[in-house]
Amino acid sequence: MFIKRKGWFVFNFISFILIGVLAAGLLFYVKDQSARLLYTVCPNVNSEGEDLLVTARQETPSAQYVSNEDFSFDVALTKVWLEDERKNIYGTQYDITFANHSGSDLENWRIRMTAPPGSLLDSYWSGGFTFVDDVLSVLPLDYNSTIMAGKDITFGFIMMTQMDSFHFADCTIEFYREVKIWQLPLFWAGMAYLAAVLLADLVTFVTYIHLRKYRQRQIQDRRIINESLQTFARIIDAKDEYTKGHSLRVSLYAREIARRMGLSEEEILNVYYIALLHDIGKIGIPDNILNKPGALTGEERNIINQHVTIGGRILKDFSSIPNIADGALYHHERYDGKGYACGLSADAIPLVARIICVADSFDAMSSARCYRKAMTMDYIEKELTENAGLQFDPDIVKYMLEMIRDGFAPVSGVT
Numbered sequence: 001m002f003i004k005r006k007g008w009f010v011f012n013f014i015s016f017i018l019i020g021v022l023a024a025g026l027l028f029y030v031k032d033q034s035a036r037l038l039y040t041v042c043p044n045v046n047s048e049g050e051d052l053l054v055t056a057r058q059e060t061p062s063a064q065y066v067s068n069e070d071f072s073f074d075v076a077l078t079k080v081w082l083e084d085e086r087k088n089i090y091g092t093q094y095d096i097t098f099a100n101h102s103g104s105d106l107e108n109w110r111i112r113m114t115a116p117p118g119s120l121l122d123s124y125w126s127g128g129f130t131f132v133d134d135v136l137s138v139l140p141l142d143y144n145s146t147i148m149a150g151k152d153i154t155f156g157f158i159m160m161t162q163m164d165s166f167h168f169a170d171c172t173i174e175f176y177r178e179v180k181i182w183q184l185p186l187f188w189a190g191m192a193y194l195a196a197v198l199l200a201d202l203v204t205f206v207t208y209i210h211l212r213k214y215r216q217r218q219i220q221d222r223r224i225i226n227e228s229l230q231t232f233a234r235i236i237d238a239k240d241e242y243t244k245g246h247s248l249r250v251s252l253y254a255r256e257i258a259r260r261m262g263l264s265e266e267e268i269l270n271v272y273y274i275a276l277l278h279d280i281g282k283i284g285i286p287d288n289i290l291n292k293p294g295a296l297t298g299e300e301r302n303i304i305n306q307h308v309t310i311g312g313r314i315l316k317d318f319s320s321i322p323n324i325a326d327g328a329l330y331h332h333e334r335y336d337g338k339g340y341a342c343g344l345s346a347d348a349i350p351l352v353a354r355i356i357c358v359a360d361s362f363d364a365m366s367s368a369r370c371y372r373k374a375m376t377m378d379y380i381e382k383e384l385t386e387n388a389g390l391q392f393d394p395d396i397v398k399y400m401l402e403m404i405r406d407g408f409a410p411v412s413g414v415t
């Protein structure tokens with residue numbers, strides 16, 4: 001499978017926990033940052049103690065009162081006139097621009113300025129004004145309560161004083177920043193991670209569906225192979241009326257030996273397939289010899305023995321199951337080298353043939369024939385033990401004896 005189901009579940013579980021923690025952290029951060037007071041005081045003098053407003057009035061009608069990278073507060077003293085010559089009262093008009101240079105919207109802004117004693121607020125615009133004890137407070141109106149990022153607001157007022165120019169004793173600017181969650185890089189990093197996890201989930205799901213179809217196809221193919229080879233085995237066994245079900249039983253014993261030897265699943269399956277066809281050469285033996293009820297002559301025995309070479313020839317071009325001809329050709333070899341058709345011995349005999357040799361002999365001894373009864377398990381165990389290292393591979397005999405003792409063999413009902 002593309003990925004282990006448990007591993008994938010753990011990956012998703014951890015990912016969504018992380019995303020949840022990140023989301024909670026971001027929301028908390030945004031709430032905290034949105035409520036934070038950014039600036040509280042801006043004195044009306046610069047770092048050299050110079051009165052910026054007075055200087056500005058002398059040189060230019062507009063002066064930058066205070067600014068930093070987040071905002072600027074520009075005061076324009078636009079007009080001064082003598083209102084009442086007798087009482088020496090001057091009228092002074094200020095137009096003020098409050099600009100938001102930060103990347104966030106500014107909320108709940110308010111500005112307080114202290115005017116010279118005895119000043120009088122004459123008129124104002126674009127703000128909510130109060131003037132109490134020489135303190136001028138400017139509050140937002142509904143339409144300018146938020147200063148959007150990169151925008152500014154303007155407001156103004158006219159003050160009556162007894163001097164032809166004045167500056168505010170102090171100025172306090174307060175505002176809160178409205179932080180939006182989508183303005184934070186971490187938010188987009190989290191979204192990218194979430195998207196990556198969902199995409200990976202989608203890819204895994206699609207791959208899983210494809211693999212499932214492939215797996216179903218593989219199971220179907222395997223069933224076709226299995227049933228085809230079993231059919232062949234029945235055809236082979238039908239040739240020899242004394243040995244009904246022989247090939248099927250031998251293949252079951254051989255498969256179990258292979259399993260107990262610790263071979264891989266693929267190797268076990270191959271041993272099973274090869275064992276099913278181990279006697280295929282009997283197709284080339286005349287029925288009257290194969291089914292002769294009495295003792296065989298030497299000539300007839302030689303003809304029957306040819307079934308191994310015939311089987312080898314039949315299967316030599318069968319390439320989709322590796323070494324399938326080995327089972328047919330070598331299953332009558334003996335471990336001591338006295339078998340046929342090639343006289344191979346010990347490990348020179350292919351493993352699958354050594355396995356089939358033991359399974360084949362066990363089935364021959366444990367099946368009844370019309371001319372004799374099935375041999376007892378005690379007799380068979382004795383035969384196998386005595387012939388270990390002679391006819392049979394002793395390691396394989398060990399597994400066959402184990403199968404007899406734990407009741408796996410002989411199998412019943414396979415015909």
Ligand SMILES: [Fe+2]
Binds near residue numbers: 307331360
């Ligand atoms: Fe045989």
